[in-house]
Amino acid sequence: MWMSQNSHSDVNLRHTCEQGDGLSSYSWLIHDGVNFGMQQIRDTDFTLITTFVKRMGTWWGLDLENHRKTEREQDKTRLSHVTGTSEELSDFKITFNKPTSEDTATDKYASYNYLQTQSLGLNQLTDIVKNSLSYRFVFSPSTDQRRPYIAVATYTPPPQNDNRNQSDFVVHQVTVQVPFQIEVLFESGSFHDRPNQLRVSVLTEELTRLELSYREKFEEAFSRVYSRSVPSRSFFPRGFLWDEGFHQLLISKWDPQVTREVVAHWLDLMNVEGWIPREQTLGDEALSKVPSEFVVQHTENANPPTFFLVLEEILEQLDVPQLQDTLPFMQRLYPRLQTWFKWYNTTQAGLLSNSYHWRGRDKDTNRFLNPKTLTSGLDDYPRASHPSEDERHVDLYCLMVLASRGMASMARLLGEPHQEYENTYETLSNNSLLNELHWSEQLHAFCDYGNHTQAVSLELVRSVHQAPELQYVNALGYVSLFSFLLHVLTPDSQKLEYIRDPARLWTPYGLRSLSRSDPIYMKRNTEHDAPYWRGAIWININYLEVRALHHYSRKEGPFQEKAADLYQELRTNVINNIYKQYQETGYIWEQYSDSTGQGQGSHPFTGWSALIVLIMAEEY
Structure with missing residues (x-):
């Protein structure tokens, strides 16, 4: 003190x-x-x-x-x-x-x-x-x-x-x-x-030795970059399941053993059905900063399974020495991952075959301009205006493509039966099915589907000016990009023509989370609930976008050259803005303004915003 x-x-x-x-x-x-x-x-x-x-x-x-x-x-x-x-x-x-x-x-x-x-x-x-x-x-x-x-x-x-x-x-x-x-x-x-007892001379000697070792390891891990990062406990002193997958993309490059321990810890929280709580609120310090309504969690509610991002990364980059340490870890992990994967396919399945639906949306439709979906991790990003069992969520669909792909790869590596996971992956990665479930010709984008109307406004209670009907949720933003972000689209897909169009989400600072033309762009959800995922620039999604552009720039197809150009431009924009804001404020921020590039929200925030290090190092 x-x-x-x-x-x-x-x-x-x-x-x-x-x-x-x-x-x-x-x-x-x-x-x-x-x-x-x-x-x-x-x-x-x-x-x-x-x-x-x-x-x-x-x-x-x-x-x-x-x-x-x-x-x-x-x-x-x-x-x-x-x-x-x-x-x-x-x-x-x-x-x-x-x-x-x-x-x-x-x-x-x-x-x-x-x-x-x-x-x-x-x-x-x-x-x-x-x-x-x-x-x-x-x-x-x-x-x-x-x-x-x-x-x-x-x-x-x-x-x-x-x-x-x-x-x-x-x-x-x-x-x-x-x-x-x-x-x-x-x-x-x-x-x-x-x-000897640590004193000034011994401390100085130890610091010099450890700092030199640190810098050598940093150069080896991230080649051309130097970064200063901090832990963030000032506003979110608790763990979030979907954040952790992004965190480990960076940490695994620095110390794979730490990543193995963290992933194992989270999977050890799994109950007998396969549910993992989306937040870890442990200890008096964390509890003192968490609203009481978020402490108790419900076992039917999910969170994006982003651990499959880092597990896929680990599997793709294994060489013989690393395999010796990682293979036993994967063998211990595999039964829990099987249970987890089954839980998603059981509890988050939609009404239509091979569709998916986030549970846990706010049900008080009169209170919110658009009921939130905290379980998706994208909180107030616009979904169907009237929650129902008919909903289909394209981001969750694409995450299940990622999960099935990861399960199939892991099963093959371990010599376990893999055909079930292969079949699931082949079905979900079929772009014809994706188009059938989620492509909106009106918006020329992949969308959620549900009981929806855009004719809503927020006064003291929400006013609905037109009855909802089952239709695509024509909100253009991050959710529209998931089939691209997670490499679900084939390189020759004609839908890439629209996915790569920067006009509606592009800014000089990164991709905004929601198009400025959307009726809910930067609108409050309630009198006391400011916009969160309704226009601001988030670095975790921009990392996935840069990573996807890098991926498609290396795949033969009609959009390969354009993807390469957009990759360089977006990467430069994001790096320059984060560096500029850090120089001006001394902070890495939770999100950045889509109109000015200024940092906003929680700070310092070097959770997934620290992915800028991987973007700088071009480590994908």
Whole structure:
């Protein structure tokens, strides 16, 4: 936690970086995911830089140094260290060194305060500290420099039902003038053969070695690019099933073992029927930021099975050494994937044979301009105006082409019966069937089908000016592109003539999510529900579009040359805009404006927006 001592303002104590704080920027500058990292937080009048280094021993143990530095005589209350034990950490010791000047490493004057109490959960630690603060302390580096400051003093926790009689929360407050640096050392008691304690010289040496190794690995993984990425916990501190498939496309290039662990973890959440919850809301921190209506999930609701994107990628790029590690993993995964695939074909099947239908749409048709389909991952993207069992969803259809293709490939690799998956793939990938179920001659695009009217408006409740009827949902946008994005269309398909037409979705910054000519373009869904997938530029879909253009530019067909030209132009537009916005704002954004290119929504957002690294490296 940190705060600036300013008597003219309210207490500005921070523990996490939140979008509402108005920070100039906060991001990891470098992080290898395992051993070290450096992040920079630019607050109002100072910059906080934290660096950590970990060392592992032959016994299970850990040294971790958190090197805190800010840009901007000890008393008897200084806490030098804390020792303790816990089930997760076993015995441990945390040492707090004195703050030093940044350049000379000499000790700086600081005041110290200390609080020891019982916590009410990680998500309430900030409130505990705020409630313990007192204004009665004086910071006096010399006799002629005395000024009051705020510090922790006392806190009485409310009665607990668990009969705890020991504290589990210790606050060591250091008040010091900037600039300074301070070191905090964590030592595991299970590490008995520690060669040397991490200090500034050792830390610097370790950082130099690890950063060099990181940069060499980055160049090897992504060849011509350099990127700075950060984890995003400020707004979405929970896992999403369909996001994770996109995340692993990037992570698998960096560390395939991490991808194997993440995919296995998600599949381990599967219930006996084959359902996987679309969100993982685990722990007090995540629960505190999730609306209660999204915590409980229903077992008939799906989410896009994007893990088949990364599994297909892994299978296509296997060489002999990688096969030795990946084959046992695939063998363990395969039974769960079979169950998962069967669950989709059972619960998400449409009324017509070989059609598919997202369950879980909002049923209160009077409340929404267009009832949302959160289960599709595209939230408020326009679907049939009146949800019904007659609906057919083209994005889900194409995702099942991807899934059946992946299951057939995996079954062949493992020597398992594969004919059922081959048959499903051959049926669904037949472009004649796709055309029959989803092609709209009126729009010249692939569309959903359902009980629909465009004659709707939103007042306090929705007004329907024309009765709905079963028809194609003539909304031109990302959903229209899925047969192209997932390589379902054959290279000689005449439908590519319309798919490649950029006039309606093309912008100088990337492809917008919904055509400007659509009646729902940038319209609010309710009084309190701003447009989300109704025009903004999303990087995960633009990645799939760039990837598809690259694919079709290498396939012989009447549109090969045009696909190559569009590939270069779209790739350049997306890269240039993301870089420009990062330079101007210091953030990677959740989405980008289709009219100005400006970043908007959650930030920093380096989930699927980090796919820009693969676009830059041309890794598809």
